[in-house]
Amino acid sequence: MKNRLLLTTALVAVSFAANVYANPFPEDATDLISGSYVVEHTGNPIFHEGNVKISKDAVLKVNTYGEDAGDDWVSPENAFVVKGNLTVGDEQQGGGTLIMYREDNEKPMMFVEGNTTIDNGASVTMRNDDGSWATIISKTADIKGGTLDLNGAEFVTDEDLNISGGVINLTEGSISAGNNEEQSIGNINITGGEVNLIGKTVEAGMDSNGVISISGGKVTMQGNDNDDAALWGNVSVSDKAVINMNGKARIDVDESENISISGGTINVAGNENTFRAVNDVEMSGGVLNIAKGADLHINKDDGTTAEKGTLALSGEVNLNGTLISNVSGDGSLNIKSSGALVDGNVLGTNLSFEADHSLSKAISGAIEDLASLNVNTGTLTFDKEVYGTLGTLTVKDTLNIEESLFVNNDLNLTDNATINMNEDLSVMDGGINMTGGTVNVNEASVLWAAKDINISGGELNLKGEMDTIYDWLDENDVPLPKPETPGDININGGIVNILSDSAEISTEGNVVVSDSGVINVNNGAKLYIGGMPDEDDEEDGDENQTDTINLINGGSINLAGTLVANISGDDRGVINFESSEAVIEGDVDTPSLTFNFDHSLSKAITGTLGSVDKLTVAKGTLSFDKEP
Structure with missing residues (x-):
């Protein structure tokens, strides 16, 4: 949903009207700090020359409306137009109230030809229960503080919209920048404050024809069974940003747009949360947390065909729920619960487990070229082939090996780590450093290392065979890379228990x-x-x-x-x-x-x-x- 509202310049009359409830709206409204004012509908355009500032105890109610001309075009007829800047609130003295609300089915509407500033202490209420959305269209806007309650409303800028403070509650409607695509590009820049997007019978969302840049503050999206809460357009998340996706929440971009996450935190709860993009979702930094029972779908959708997308990960994912996506890159994918699932392929990440799990149940697709595998807490059953290479294996709790495991770099075992080997474990281009824990090499299993095996703590129980091999030839005499120095086996503090009649220790070193x-x-x-x-x-x-x-x-x-x-x-x-x-x-x-x-x-x-x-x-x- 991308609403584009066009402001025409056919404003032909000036009128200020008071009702029995309010004071007349003054021609000099540059610093209103008390009184209640109304701009009433007159059947003609109403515009105000100069700036308007409402703060402290001042209240302004705008009762004018525009006409919906169809095809995403709105006529400004009968709207209230501020020819200068609009400010509600004040950094020092606070206060100021702006109300846009009609009880009929007309469209409450206001134009600001300059900048709109919502500052400390401001209260802005925009609502329409029965008709078209209440609308403010401004050239630019700065939201620095106060509270904006938008219920069936839209807050629109032709150019940039900056949010650095305050609270925005949007229930059905939109916050948009770049109103006129042919004339201007509008970015939404969020560096602070709080934005709550709540979809009910229709969507609630933020839309930009430039970039939605979120580097601070908090954005919370909550949809329901009827409709979503969403961000539309190029979306960039960085620095100290916090985004909460609480169910039926979407980040939705078109072919020429991207989802880019370089910092900040994204928290996912509830179901049917979605990233939709034509390109990969680029996550070069930041943290993505997916709660237990929650799911996040990453869809590759060009408008014609839709398929499972890819998270290009260099940041960190903490997974308690379900991630429906392929994952690639050198970032950290942390499995935090026994019910966590990556429904897709995993390529090249640092994969960590912090709960009892198995590879076959944690990852539905293929696993290839892992940078590292880390068993930090709980028991991991290694029961699925890892294609290509595994860079580094670190075990701090329990690893059950049910499928041959090949590791490139050093294997370090510490503390209370336990490895139960029912298949071979091969360290292809490194050594084994055991300072604690337990390794059980079971029947017909082989522990191999290309370089030194150092056992300075813990227990190694040999129920089958143990080899350390620095020059390994397969059946076709194809060698693996051979280190210059033969590997040694150094037992200098740990215990090796021989429990079978066919255990073997061999090396061309010492x-x-x-x-x-x-x-x-x-x-x-x-x-x-x-x-x-x-x-x-x-x-x-x-x-x-x-x-x-x-x-x-x-x-x-x-x-x-x-x-x-x-x-x-x-x-x-x-x-x-x-x-x-x-x-x-x-x-x-x-x-x-x-x-x-x-x-x-x-x-x-x-x-x-x-x-x-x-x-x-x-x-x-x-x-x-x-x-x-």
Whole structure:
């Protein structure tokens, strides 16, 4: 709905009339601070030479009307015309009342050929219950304060309309700038104040043939089942603006116009809220909040065909309800509740979860090239493929991996984070830094990293396999990028628990256990350092590749099962034999040995035994049947 009202210049008579209720309207009305005045309908145009200012205790009622000539054109016949500027209210002394209201079906109407200013303390009431809308048309306008109650009314400027303060309540009707498209461009600039648009039996909205620029203040839109509340035209939201869309609210632009959000906050509540545009909705900054149970539709509509649109996101979306749109860009998409839904594709964003959810239920469309995935609160089930790349994975609560997950950059695990792996997790061009939390690598799952794995806190439970791989070849020998330095596995404060008979730790760098880092190999479990033998090796009688653990400076291995590895280090590294079945299938040199069960050296260590600085028999009987 875009009303264009044209003012003609066919004003031929001057008349000021008083009724029994009011004082005559004075010829000098530049500073009216008391008294009640009326401009009464006379059947002729009424115009006032000079400026009009109403403040303090002064009241002006305009009872003239214009005639609707059809085709969005209004004749000024019988209207009241101010040839200069109109001011209602005063920055210092406040006050001033302007009333435009008729009880018949005529159109209350007033023209201001200069600027209209609504200032501190002003009260402006425009209403028509039975006929055409009450109308003020001004060349320009500045709304700085006061209250405007517009019910079945329109406030129109030929050029710019500036709103920096005050309260505007518009119930059915419009606030428009750029009245005459052929002669002028009008912008609506909102830097402060409060605008409430309430649609009832017809729409309520703001319309500009230039730009509706909202950089401050608050705009609230509330429609109902009968009609919407809306903004029409190029819409720019920035800085400290607040927009509340409370149901049946629309921002609606044509082909040559855009919705641009570079700052501010948009709050969405209720249902059937819509952004409609031909182009993508550009959100380079600011915050979009969609409440629980609410929905926002972004529609791409050129007037001929309509389809799901795209939010080009560099700002922040906090989603508790439903966003019906595709989302692209490097902004932040925060899933805040278990019922939140993006009904569309997601491309390239920073995706965060702050509630229990699953990827398949949170996003209905394809997911591709995420900048990051962050599990901040609750449990996320990773049960949907992410195409392309995932930049960074951060887990602060719980992540269940049910679909292979590929991450480009470092994986950082802290605090009480938990990852349950039922499929592979691969860090393609970074390392893993674990300072806390728990990782459960379940049956047939593999944890891969191209660079270092640093475990300085938390627990890593291996129920399947764990690899760190810096040079990975697929079946076609196509390599991934190879770092210059091989990746190491550093267990220097955390705990690694081996719970299966086929766990593996392998690297072409070093495996180092130090600084209170611990490897626990449970009874019946088996850990291979350097790789398990494959079927061809077993058939050929070849041994598996056995690598070395460097056990130094307070690191320890608690061994109740089997460890296939060579071990070197210093006397501050300790191997604790925790069962009679504990065995090291490899060479041991330098670390301290402690036995807590009956055992023999020859059965405990199958390879060569180098120098041993400390040998402790804490419990049980040890057969010293092998020479260092």
